[in-house]
Amino acid sequence: MENNKATFPTIGELVREIFNITGLLAQKDRSNSFLSESNKKKLQTKLKRLADESSKIDGKLEELIDSLRLLLESALGEERVIFMVLESVEDLLVTYKSVLADDGTYLNKRNSSKWFIQQYLLDRVLLSFYKNYLKINVPASKLNLPNLKVWALPDIEGQNINWPLRKAWQLIYESLSISQSSFHYPDKSVDDYRANQNLENAQHWSTTDQIPSISSLFNNLEYSLSLLECPSNGSLRRLLSKSERQRLKIILFIGRVSSYCFRKLESNFGREYLISCIEHVKGQSGRLYRINSKLDKSIKGLKKSTGLTSEVDINRLYFYEVSRYWEHYALDIGHGTKVLQSYIAHESFQELNKIEKAKLVLAHVGSFTGHQVLTQLALTPAIKEIPSKFIELLNEGMLLKNSYDSLDNIDNYHNELKQAELDNVLGWLCNWCYANYYYHHKSFEKSYMYYEQAFNQAKYSAGRNQYLLVNQYIESCAKNGKFKEMKKAVAWAQYLGIEVRWLRGWDDPESEGNLKSLYNLMGNHNMQYAQL
Known part of the structure; x- marks a missing residue:
């Protein structure tokens, strides 16, 4: 059953895989010059602390990225290449956080990963590579790498x-x-x-x-x-x-x-998926290469017209011009996407044939982003097909969680999930309903049991639907003397950008003093906040 649980990989799993990709952490031989045994243990400890998600997740990510930077410096030495690698990692982590906060998933971990790779990861990493290749003027390093x-x-x-x-x-x-x-x-x-x-x-x-x-x-x-x-x-x-x-x-x-x-x-x-990813990378690389070629030609023209000769000045010119280009690109694409979304949402869009759809998409958001959109449209039925009754039962649960009249209604909803084989997908919502019922009737100990299950199930699957739940779980922790668990919930909220009631606007929400104040305030059984 665990393999069918709807979830994305955890942030700890993602970061460990990033280190595995570089090959700088997996050291079976004793002759490694990049990482001593003691430093390897320190790094493993940092990875474990991130996996625990106990406090300041973003801070722990920064520590690990800094460790990765030091390893890359020791292994490669070329600062421009290192910058490109780190920027790609940063862009990936930002994208992943956004997906966790907004998208959610009804797929198991394997298929959620599969969807994320083709929907976001390939294009995000490629764009970061090409943008930063020119932005930091990698050709100036004279590495002369083969194509x-x-x-x-x-x-x-x-x-x-x-x-x-x-x-x-x-x-x-x-x-x-x-x-x-x-x-x-x-x-x-x-x-x-x-x-x-x-x-x-x-x-x-x-x-x-x-x-x-x-x-x-x-x-x-x-x-x-x-x-x-x-x-x-x-x-x-x-x-x-x-x-x-x-x-x-x-x-x-x-x-x-x-x-x-x-x-x-x-x-x-599988092999078929591998081939589709390779073809996708080839196509998008070609589009980004053409963008870079035009941009590089324009910058070289500026360099010539301004008479720049200093390496520092030339690097600054590339940094500024490339940054400016992609800022304008983002604004243009943002506008085009809004217009395009209105077309796609209209029923007439479905009546268009494949070529007509492609022309409409490319006309509004250009070739690179356009092929992202076309890939997403193609993936919807192929990889992320919505399970039968998912939307219906999601909407039913979202309404039911605000109804506290009868346990029978929640029991019936639970049975509906089981019959539709969606208990591993929407179990978090069912537990949330139970939690709200017991909270409303001031049975705080019982409500905590369900809030805890709902929170842990929803973290990597519920997307934007978990925002209120996180605040409710934080209060439930306080009311049940669970300070350590409350700290973890606050850390998760801070990581995803969820505003925590009574911590909004504080300079250091995760300081021990602020957390203790929140714990004491929320822990008062005579004050109920969760369903506000």
Whole structure:
């Protein structure tokens, strides 16, 4: 039954997966230079504290993002690339919070994740990548990375998949005009266990779905390069500059991140879904690339006309112009979306054929956002089909929670949910009805039991429908001597942007003093606030 529970992944699960994607946390080998054992334990503790959601969730997120930044600095060194990665993570977290606060879900965790990825994540991360690539003027770093569209996506050849990590290694070999064997184990006359192991690992990574940690990849690269720099067989010595070594590491990092992400898509959702995501990324990348090309050309014209030569001034110009462009873009899209929504809501929209719908959408919000909208329209029946009787029973429960006359009505509603197999989807609403009934009759202990269940069920599924419930649960905690639980509820409210009664406008709502004051005020059994 748990697998059928309607829910999004928790914020703790999402952040842990972000660290897994980078490969900087999963360290089975002891030779990792990015994270000592003690620092790894500290990071694990921070992740656990976030998962507990006990206080100041946004603050804990900031701590973890700072830890990620330090790891990236140690691993990659190139500040522009690090900035792009962190901005993409920040944009993802902001988007996820918005979805939790507004959208809600009636799907289980697997399908909620599937829907979120294709509805929001792919476009949000792509937009962040392209916007910040130009905004911070990444080309000025002179990394000369090969065209990402060519090698940083999986190639599907029949039943086989050529993952980006394999292609990343191949790019390294080709850039040095050397074979895989000669790169990792250049002198077979020397008994070198580590070189032999590096070669076997590289062959394994190229022919299987295994995704190694970044430390394993970088240690392999560094040792292989050291053998080329100090050959033992009298062959030509190869010296690579620090910037070239950094370039090769970034290629491996991108290959590893991309392989991990797309491998997860296939293993969790299947080959067909993987292919649809790859095609979506290719299409949207092309649209954003065209936007960037026009914008870059315009900025270069401004640079020439103003005679800017200082690197600092040029970077500022890119930062300002790109920021200004996307601010105006957001305003234009916002206006176009409002007009488009009125068309889509009209019954005549459903009478249009597929091509007519596409033309109408693209005319109002442009190619990039337009394909987002078209994807959303296509996903509605395919992934997020509304369960039978869901809307009817949701509306019935929202009305019933404000009725306190009879337990029989709530019992009947509970049975309706079971018969419609929606008790794992709308169970939070049923428990909310019971909680309000007992609260109204001043049975605060019984009401707490139901408020607690409703709150925990609704956090990652009810979206905007949980706003009043959160305040009611906070009061119920106070009335039942549950200070620790009340703190967690306030932390959740602050994270989602839900205003907490009697804490509105306070500079530090989660300070111990303010929470104690709220606890004492709400805990008075002679004062009832929950149903106001």
